[in-house]
Amino acid sequence: MTFELNILNNGGGCNSGDSAEQPCGDHTGCGGCSEAPDDSSRRQFLTKASTIALGSLSLTLLPMSGDLLSDEPSLDNSDGSLADTGSEPADQSEEVVYGFLVDTERCVGTGKCLTACREENNVPEGYARTWVERFVHYKDGTVQVDLVPETGFADSDIPPIAPELVDRAYFVPKLCNQCEDAPCNQVCPVHAAFTSPEGIELVDPDRCIGCAYCVQACPYGVRFINPDTGNADKCTWCYHRIQRNETPACVEACPVDARVFGRLDDPESELRKRLAKIPTSVLKEHLGTHPKLHYVAKSGEVI
Amino acid sequence: MNWKLIFSRNTRHLRILVFLIVTGSGGAFFVRSQMVPADYGQTGPYRHAALVEIAAQPSVLQSDSTCLKCHTNVEEERSESPHAAVRCLHCHGNGKEHIADAEKAAEFPEHMISPAGEWDGDFRTHTDLFITHDRATCLSCHTSVVGMPDAFLSINVAEHLDEQGAEEINSKNVCFECHEGHSPGL
Incomplete structure (x- = not known):
């Protein structure tokens, strides 16, 4: 397969990436073939070769997609007890994307959110799924947190x-x-750390072995080992x-x-309006984790 | 095919190899079928039931819409005041038991709970809910602390009371001599 495509790319003089999808014969997809117009046999060969290449490529792909399609219903039927939770595919098709905005210019540090989180999620004393830091920039240049x-x-x-x-x-x-490329998720050896269809990072308490690998992997330090359960625990943006x-x-x-919590995919949400109105940044952007939590703060100042 | 040759002594090592491959792969498939949950991979690379279990957790914190179903007058008072963003639970606590009681009472109209203003005291509000006039409730937010944004009304209590000429400086409900919780005014 690659051999044929290589012929196509090298022989046709087409350097554009999509030459494999659009045959060179009609000059639409590639950067323009540099051959002389009277070189018709070569052109015919290229047209035929690319047709054959694309045809055989689609033939090899067909059985794969057929397998995927036939597999999914069989998985669904294999466990009838979960059939009642039919809402998941609907959510996936809607592509719900949640986002979060923290406005550091509004927070007054009352700590009410901390108590609320502890009550809601039964977080043991001494541990926290969310916390609030106070950054104090002194006039002499020192910063205290x-x-x-x-x-x-x-x-x-x-x-x-x-x-x-x-x-x-x-x-x-x-x-x-709630990073799009979550490092915590990638390191889990037992697939207990997983991403929900809505993009929320969750922990499967039945699978977690408490190895704390994810605790070390998280660059934001939001994971911890819950002493009551022995499992990794983390903020779920209150998934339930x-x-x-x-x-x-x-x-x-x-x-x-x-x-501010809301849907990033809904242009009418308060979150989107606030995000459009004020400049925001994400934490540790250079790590490439693509967080969905945004901050109203000077970029790089808050770490 | 020459079966005699295949099962002769010369191919013993081959037969051992085939036996090992067949039993080994069979064993591996058996172990995998035992270890991997049945619903793994249904919606992604995880156990689907875990998603359902997490989503089924009960909500503990009550939202305002629950309170305002009965306490309709509060919404009006609050909406035009500086406390428009303040929610019931900030001052009154979570009130989960209170709401459970109210829902029970709704089934028996003779025990129907009345909104706070006209409450006749018949219904036993056994609650974690406090309708308190305690300065600590106000000061949990409004005490001046370094780091608060300028736009937020933070006060030094002693100074403020002195400025306003408050008579009972040490009384618990001193804030409510001038301010109303739902629409504090300024």
Whole structure:
């Protein structure tokens, strides 16, 4: 197969990538054949060769697609107990894409989202699926990062900072970035880390062996080993809530709308409108994980 | 085909090889069928039931729409105030039991719960819900902390009370002498 295609590419003088799909004979797909117009036998040969190449290529592909088509129904029929969850294929065809925006210019660090997440997802004390950091840029150039206590700074033992020393300060809520190319998913040795049809990274508690490989792989540090279950645990953007058209618990619990959750595929969603209005960035963009969590913050300043 | 030759002593090593391949691959298929869940691969490279189980978790946190079904007056008050983005649970707690009770009561109209304003006290609101006039509720958000955006109303309580000439500075419900929770005014 490759041999024939090579003949086509080299002999025809076509360098464009789609020459295999569009025969050179009609000069539409390639960059233009450089042969003289009277070289008709060569042209005929090329036309025939490309036709044969494409024909045999499609013939080799046909049985493959036939296999795929015939496999899927048989898998569905093999386990009748799951037939009632027929909503998944519908979701896939709609291609729901969820997104998240964190507005660091609105967050006031009350910590209500932290309590809400703990209650909603039964997260043990001392561990967190989401947390809030406070970045304090002092006038002397140093940067201090505090962890916001769950009850907020108002009742905490953390010594207050003198406002006259501070250049600027802001709160940065952190949660799962739901990367499109999630490193945590790729390293799981037992396929317990998986991506839902909506693009949410989840953990299968029955499959997870608690090896913590994913905990190390996540560049954002959002995974941890739950001491109660021994499994990897992580923020799921409250998958169970968003499947019922509810917002994630932290979004529900934010009194200043600093967390915005919505569908990226819906141009009318508040998320898309906010994203269009203000410049946003993602964390650790250089890692190429393509997060679906966006931040209203100076690019590179928040890490 | 010369079967005699194939089963002669000279091809013993070949037969061993064939035996090993057949039993080995058969064993491998058996082990795989036992180890891989039946629904693996149904919607992707994972156990489909895991997706269903995670999606079936109950929602703990109640959304405002549940509260506003009964407490209709609050929505009006709140929508035009600076507290428009504040949701019920921020001040009143989650109220899951309260809602469960209310849903039970809806089946028996004689025990129907009334909205807070005209509540006659008949219905036992055994709740984790607090209708409190406690300054701590307000200050959990409005205490001035380094890092808060300028647009947000953060106060130093002592200064604010002094400026306003509050009489009972130490009273728990001192905020509510001037402000109303649902529409605080400024």
